[in-house]
Amino acid sequence: MVLDNLGGSLRNALKKIASANKIDKALVDEAVREIQRALLQADVNVKLVMQLSNTIKSRALDEKPAPGMNPREHVINIVYQELINLVGRGADIPLKKQNIMLVGLQGSGKTTTAAKLATFFQRKGLRTAVICADTFRAGAYDQLKALCEKQGIFFYGEKGNTDAPAVARNGLEATKKYDIRIVDTAGRHALEGDLIQEMKDIHAVVNADQKLLVMDAALGQQASEQAKAFNEAVNITGVIITKLDGTAKGGGALSAVAETKTSVAFIGVGETPADLERFEADRFISRMLGMGDIKTLIERAQEVQTEQEVDVESLMRGKFTLKDMYQQMEAMNKLGPLKQIMQMLPMGGLGFELSDKEYQMTKDRLDKYRVVMDSMTAAELDDPKIITASRIKRISQGSGASPDLVRELLKSHQAMQKALKGMRGGMGKMNMKRMMKRFNPGAKT
Ligand SMILES: Nc1nc2c(ncn2[C@@H]2O[C@H](COP(=O)(O)OP(=O)(O)OP(=O)(O)O)[C@@H](O)[C@H]2O)c(=O)[nH]1
Numbered sequence: 001m002v003l004d005n006l007g008g009s010l011r012n013a014l015k016k017i018a019s020a021n022k023i024d025k026a027l028v029d030e031a032v033r034e035i036q037r038a039l040l041q042a043d044v045n046v047k048l049v050m051q052l053s054n055t056i057k058s059r060a061l062d063e064k065p066a067p068g069m070n071p072r073e074h075v076i077n078i079v080y081q082e083l084i085n086l087v088g089r090g091a092d093i094p095l096k097k098q099n100i101m102l103v104g105l106q107g108s109g110k111t112t113t114a115a116k117l118a119t120f121f122q123r124k125g126l127r128t129a130v131i132c133a134d135t136f137r138a139g140a141y142d143q144l145k146a147l148c149e150k151q152g153i154f155f156y157g158e159k160g161n162t163d164a165p166a167v168a169r170n171g172l173e174a175t176k177k178y179d180i181r182i183v184d185t186a187g188r189h190a191l192e193g194d195l196i197q198e199m200k201d202i203h204a205v206v207n208a209d210q211k212l213l214v215m216d217a218a219l220g221q222q223a224s225e226q227a228k229a230f231n232e233a234v235n236i237t238g239v240i241i242t243k244l245d246g247t248a249k250g251g252g253a254l255s256a257v258a259e260t261k262t263s264v265a266f267i268g269v270g271e272t273p274a275d276l277e278r279f280e281a282d283r284f285i286s287r288m289l290g291m292g293d294i295k296t297l298i299e300r301a302q303e304v305q306t307e308q309e310v311d312v313e314s315l316m317r318g319k320f321t322l323k324d325m326y327q328q329m330e331a332m333n334k335l336g337p338l339k340q341i342m343q344m345l346p347m348g349g350l351g352f353e354l355s356d357k358e359y360q361m362t363k364d365r366l367d368k369y370r371v372v373m374d375s376m377t378a379a380e381l382d383d384p385k386i387i388t389a390s391r392i393k394r395i396s397q398g399s400g401a402s403p404d405l406v407r408e409l410l411k412s413h414q415a416m417q418k419a420l421k422g423m424r425g426g427m428g429k430m431n432m433k434r435m436m437k438r439f440n441p442g443a444k445t
Helices: 002-018 024-039 046-062 071-087 110-123 140-151 164-174 193-206 222-234 251-259 283-290 294-302 312-317 322-335 338-344 363-374 378-382 388-399 403-426 432-439
Strands: 098-103 128-133 154-156 178-185 210-216 238-242 263-267 277-280
Touching: 002 024, 002 071, 002 283, 024 046, 046 071, 071 251, 071 283, 071 363, 098 110, 098 193, 098 222, 110 140, 110 178, 110 210, 110 238, 110 263, 110 277, 128 140, 128 164, 128 378, 140 154, 154 164, 164 193, 164 403, 178 193, 178 432, 193 222, 193 378, 210 222, 210 251, 222 251, 238 251, 277 322, 322 363, 322 378, 322 403, 363 403, 388 403
Parallel strands: 098 178, 098 210, 128 154, 128 178, 210 238, 238 263
Antiparallel strands: 263 277
């Protein structure tokens, strides 16, 4: 996963908020300190970390939670939003005819990225060509040519010609009929005057719509210096951060993006041509925090309609009838596989375990249960404990279901009742009503 270490530390800070008894200044301060430590360790620039901390603190204490959100969710949401602000919105690279110039230091992953980017556009149905204007590194021509040929992408280069702007000019002439023309340029081991001059010269020829800086995620504070220098030379329009699949910290490159007021366009997440992703801040942060796709959860939860009203009060008093169970199962069935739902909850679920059976609330299983329940009396539905062996036999004969299926239904009920009891006891100060509402937004509370 992207930025594993940073994600893990931030997750710990969020867990503290999620399980706190009370949200007050002391708790917010402590959580913010943990967030600061995590970000600094991942090489995020100190100034940005301080800005982010102050914003989280003041928003968490001053702003009122949105309707339906408890104070914990409110603070978690603020942290989530501010992390998105920190990494910024992704650069908007339209899918249209344009010239793209890649710049960056040697080893940043530029050549590989040129092929990845070309693959990306080609897969979107745009005719794509790559021009090798890296006349500095001896192997660049062969490397890029091989990568492009493997992907069926048109390649232009002039082996032996060291005049990079001239190669770029000839390349553009030869690739006129292509929609996307990607010009790969040479890097150097360090920022040098001649590299910057060469970028300016190539830029003057290419007049690229997109000037994308390729940066290694492992870069620390030097990232800012690099971004500034390239920005001054060619006015970069976006950044591609490579090698985010490794154990890299990533914070240096992300800070450089914020400081130069550009945005991340793509991220490299592996070595193959397909390992390039468009950067979307909210997806990136929720993935890093392991929050799953919260948006999807909320949308799907909203789809569960109000017709199945559950008497949450009685559930909380300890009564959990077979009808209640059926309604909960129906709600889960509409939401989708319960396991997936649990993973989408910000705190990684509610902290109780059910067997795989209870998780698999398939339509088929629900239908079978319905038939069994139709053969039960009102008293049995209300209090399944009274269902003895002889009643099981009667229900089985009445419904045409096997006695085993009747027993399975009763066992599921017991397991869920136990889980509910565990929730009531184990959730401590967590708001049970809200949690139930999460499972079934139509529930009466
Ligand atoms: N794991 C991983 N490796 C990558 C990624 N992008 C590039 N690499 C690897 O990084 C190394 C350097 O990449 P190159 O593309 O050769 O470097 P370069 O920046 O083009 O070097 P110059 O052409 O000299 O500027 C290669 O081994 C690539 O396979 C990535 O997103 N993830």
